[in-house]
Amino acid sequence: MTRDWYERAGVRTGPRRRPGAGLRDELDAGRLYFPPDLVPYHDHPLVQALPARRRDELLARHLFHYLTFTAHFETRVVNRATERIAGGRGGVETGTDVRLDAYRIYCDEGYHSLYSLDVVDQISTATGIAPLPYAFDPFLRRLDATGARAFPESPVLAQLLQVVVFETLITGILSDIPPDDRVLTVVRDIVRDHARDEGWHHAFFSRFFRELWAQQSAADRARIARCAPARHVEGAACRSLAMPGAVESDDGPAAFGLKLINAATSNPGHGHERAGGVAFLFDPETARPRVLAEAGWLSAARTAAYTVVSLTHLGPRRWDAMTLVGCGTLARAHIDLAARAFPGLARLHLHDLAPPRAEALADRDRDPPTIPPPPAPASARG
Ligand SMILES: [Fe+2]
Numbered sequence: 001m002t003r004d005w006y007e008r009a010g011v012r013t014g015p016r017r018r019p020g021a022g023l024r025d026e027l028d029a030g031r032l033y034f035p036p037d038l039v040p041y042h043d044h045p046l047v048q049a050l051p052a053r054r055r056d057e058l059l060a061r062h063l064f065h066y067l068t069f070t071a072h073f074e075t076r077v078v079n080r081a082t083e084r085i086a087g088g089r090g091g092v093e094t095g096t097d098v099r100l101d102a103y104r105i106y107c108d109e110g111y112h113s114l115y116s117l118d119v120v121d122q123i124s125t126a127t128g129i130a131p132l133p134y135a136f137d138p139f140l141r142r143l144d145a146t147g148a149r150a151f152p153e154s155p156v157l158a159q160l161l162q163v164v165v166f167e168t169l170i171t172g173i174l175s176d177i178p179p180d181d182r183v184l185t186v187v188r189d190i191v192r193d194h195a196r197d198e199g200w201h202h203a204f205f206s207r208f209f210r211e212l213w214a215q216q217s218a219a220d221r222a223r224i225a226r227c228a229p230a231r232h233v234e235g236a237a238c239r240s241l242a243m244p245g246a247v248e249s250d251d252g253p254a255a256f257g258l259k260l261i262n263a264a265t266s267n268p269g270h271g272h273e274r275a276g277g278v279a280f281l282f283d284p285e286t287a288r289p290r291v292l293a294e295a296g297w298l299s300a301a302r303t304a305a306y307t308v309v310s311l312t313h314l315g316p317r318r319w320d321a322m323t324l325v326g327c328g329t330l331a332r333a334h335i336d337l338a339a340r341a342f343p344g345l346a347r348l349h350l351h352d353l354a355p356p357r358a359e360a361l362a363d364r365d366r367d368p369p370t371i372p373p374p375p376a377p378a379s380a381r382g
């Protein structure tokens with residue numbers, strides 16, 4: 001991050017985004033101020049009954065609301081804590097390199113506030129749609145009250161943790177709007193600009209959290225763990241998914257079950273499979289669990305089967321090589337299944353961010369791809 005900031009940060013190199021003369025043409029062509037599916041009330045019958053012009057105004061005001069919130073949030077929440085880190089006043093010992101990066105982020109966030117309000121101003125001036133008054137204080141009061149409840153004696157720690165969480169989340173807005181060609185170009189451009197900077201911020205705050213965690217007492221770690229999203233001492237994200245499901249049948253009872261699959265992003269680095277868990281099948285009459293099966297293999301086999309079925313029906317008629325991006329459990333499951341389904345498969349191209357993983361898989365499947373026997377059933381039936 002340090003090395004590239006002067007060449008890549010939006011505040012250093014990005015252009016000022018202007019809707020310009022093309023705004024009217026885009027609006028006449030039906031472009032939207034904001035994606036309606038990200039506006040919770042847009043589908044309400046009362047909103048749908050409004051004339052199209054009024055619905056457009058509501059989308060514009062939702063955009064203004066989002067951008068005005070962003071302008072306040074960056075300076076009053078993110079930079080409140082970031083300045084603590086930059087100034088060495090956050091209660092966490094860091095190197096100068098960390099403090100310099102925090103000042104860079106401070107500049108980024110100030111710039112995000114600036115262009116958020118700038119675009120509100122330009123669009124409202126060009127369209128005559130005035131933004132409504134906006135009050136950020138109630139949000140800030142609730143945020144601070146939550147922090148004070150969790151860390152009554154450490155308000156600064158609460159602020160740092162809140163920013164670690166906010167800055168390591170990628171919101172649907174940041175990821176969904178840039179590719180959405182229904183939306184005005186200027187809106188997509190500033191959201192794309194913002195998302196680009198936030199990718200760097202994510203990396204910084206993930207690293208910073210590790211330093212913060214290492215310096216906490218056991219009691220504070222326990223308090224933090226109760227507040228933070230599942231994330232362990234190395235800063236890796238952990239998740240737990242419980243997915244109930246049913247398969248209907250024309251000639252018998254439906255099958256009901258549940259897959260519980262957990263994962264930690266640091267597992268592969270320690271030689272473990274990233275995800276693992278258990279799957280249940282339930283008795284359709286009594287609802288009692290009847291089958292308990294290991295879910296990691298089932299999950300990988302299901303994903304690979306989906307690829308093989310897609311290739312069978314939609315793929316080219318003749319092919320002999322397969323490229324795999326990522327060389328973990330899913331890659332192995334794909335090779336094993338594809339080698340059985342497509343005997344012509346003769347070559348594999350392998351890539352992994354961790355080259356040793358690609359080399360290990362290449363060693364396993366060198367010339368020709370191995371075709372292991374089908375695995376024995378792994379379920380314990382009860
Ligand atoms: Fe930002």
Ligand SMILES: [Fe+2]
Nearest residue numbers: 109167198201
């Ligand atoms: Fe940020």
